[in-house]
Amino acid sequence: MKTRLELSSSISTISMSEIEEQTNNKISSRRNSIFNPDYCKELYAISNNNITDEPCVDDVQLFPKNHSLASLNEKPPKDKMASPMRMIVAKLVIIILLSVTIALAAINTSEYVVTFFIVTMVIIVFTNGASAIYSNSLFGICSILPSRFITTVIYGTNSAGVLTSISSIISIAISPNAKTSALFYFSSAIFIVIIALITNTIFQRLPLYVHCTNNIKSKPDKPEKQSPRPQFWKIFKKIWSVCFNIWLTFTITIVNFPNVVSQVKRKTIPIDDSYWTPVFCFLNFNVFNLMGSLPVHWTVWPGPKRMWIVVLIRTLILGPFFILNNYLPDERVMPAYLANDYGFIFAVSILGFTNAYLMNCYFIYTPSLLDEDDVGVGGMIVNIFLFLGILSGGLIAFVTHPLVKYSW
Known part of the structure; x- marks a missing residue:
């Protein structure tokens, strides 16, 4: 088997006219078989004046084994960071954190004030993080829908404060006891998130969403252009x-x-x-x-x-x-x-x-x-x-x- 250096040396010893003549003969004889693997191997060998049944270079793999270029074109790599899945995971994280909050509200933590404070801060951080991921994914999904739907998302975001205020008032009306009010308040939050989780699953099956996502997938990728520094x-x-x-x-x-x-x-x-x-x-x-x-x-x-x-x-x-x-x-x-x-x-x-x-x-x-x-x-x-x-x-x-x- 020839090394790269030997291949370069052999190519340099053959005149370009000889290579062109032999190549044209092979192309004319196998014009309809251009994607035949044996033909490609033979054509490559002609340019090196050395026909062989073995591949000329075996130490370079452009693609993984058993993974052809055609299969890459037919089955593009799966998108793992997908918005609907991020939204589902974010909601599940929020439900878990709210459940922990309810447990903390139900038990007496007066003897563990420092621990209670630390756990509460951690819950707040992760809850806000999950909420941010959910919000960004929601606006990402909205971007593939008709532009009029962005207003609906803004209304939904602003109405969250109204729902929170109403839940607070109802919790006070149900019981003046602070612990009971907290249990109802956070339980109602879990209930709303579960409803959002269900409606999110239904939304992904609506004809409008399926149509918009299919349009995005069917669009050819735009060639990247180098833009000047902003x-x-x-x-x-x-x-x-x-x-x-x-x-x-x-x-x-x-x-x-x-x-x-x-x-x-x-x-x-x-x-x-x-x-x-x-x-x-x-x-x-x-x-x-x-x-x-x-x-x-x-x-x-x-x-x-x-x-x-x-x-x-x-x-x-x-x-x-x-x-x-x-x-x-x-x-x-x-x-x-x-x-x-x-x-x-x-x-x-x-x-x-x-x-x-x-x-x-x-x-x-x-x-x-x-x-x-x-x-x-x-x-x-x-x-x-x-x-x-x-x-x-x-x-x-x-x-x-x-x-x-x-x-x-």
């Missing part, structure tokens, strides 16, 4: 106003909700204190946060260039409003100049409504300000400022408590 600064200059508005919007929202809003006490409305925060804080905010997504179907106002005016007015009004309301009445020294229950309820509604409306506007404006090739990078930049808004809002929220303890 110019982040150039893209940022086009959307810097949107980024600033997103940061300020989320900062004001997170500063007030839920940290400050949940600690504003009622003054005149005749309702039990145990229902005041769940109803007029959490349920109120989440309902109007859901409603804030609706107007963008009919109008998007005032436009990307003037949106900062709306954001600034929102900041100047809602930023200090809740601190100047009946926030921490037993601890504060600063006068509560705006302590009014009805004003508080209205302000919470505006906070939730404007939060959702402005965010939907931002996601509509961003692609319109960028070239098609820059939309992906622009979306990443927008998400960074969204995260910065959440981070800065959470940090500023720590200042609100000591702020009202001083007389100004």
Whole structure:
């Protein structure tokens, strides 16, 4: 058997005209058998002036054994990181973690405070991780459906807060005992996740989903093209106003909700204190946060260039409003100049409504300000400022408590 060096030497000793003449003779005699293995072996040997029954090179394997190129084309490699399966696994993980939470709520852990805290933190981390995987998979599946379905997913995401608030109110109504309420609350969460697991399985069998997935599979792969390195600064200059508005919007929202809003006490409305925060804080905010997504179907106002005016007015009004309301009445020294229950309820509604409306506007404006090739990078930049808004809002929220303890 010839080595690579010997093959190169033998090729160099044969004139190109001889190789071409012998090759043309073989091609003309076996034109209809071009994919015959014996012919291919013989043709390769002709170019080396050495016809042999053994393969010329046996130390290079382009494919695994018993795996032909044709079989690769007919049976493409199976996609393992598939979105429906990730969603199912994420839901199962959430169900298991919620079951552990129910067990912790049912037993007395007063003697194991540190252990209980550590286990609770671990559960929170893994639950949020599973929820993130589920959400990303859900939006991934939605991307192959018609564009109108993305709105439905946004509505479903926003309605999650409404369902959570309703579950909290029902758990309080069923039993004033904190342990019993916790058992019902987390049990209802497991029930909802199980329903989502069942409906997810049904959804994958719907004709629309099957049709859309088949269309994706039937599309030929697009050749990859080398794109230049994205110019982040150039893209940022086009959307810097949107980024600033997103940061300020989320900062004001997170500063007030839920940290400050949940600690504003009622003054005149005749309702039990145990229902005041769940109803007029959490349920109120989440309902109007859901409603804030609706107007963008009919109008998007005032436009990307003037949106900062709306954001600034929102900041100047809602930023200090809740601190100047009946926030921490037993601890504060600063006068509560705006302590009014009805004003508080209205302000919470505006906070939730404007939060959702402005965010939907931002996601509509961003692609319109960028070239098609820059939309992906622009979306990443927008998400960074969204995260910065959440981070800065959470940090500023720590200042609100000591702020009202001083007389100004």
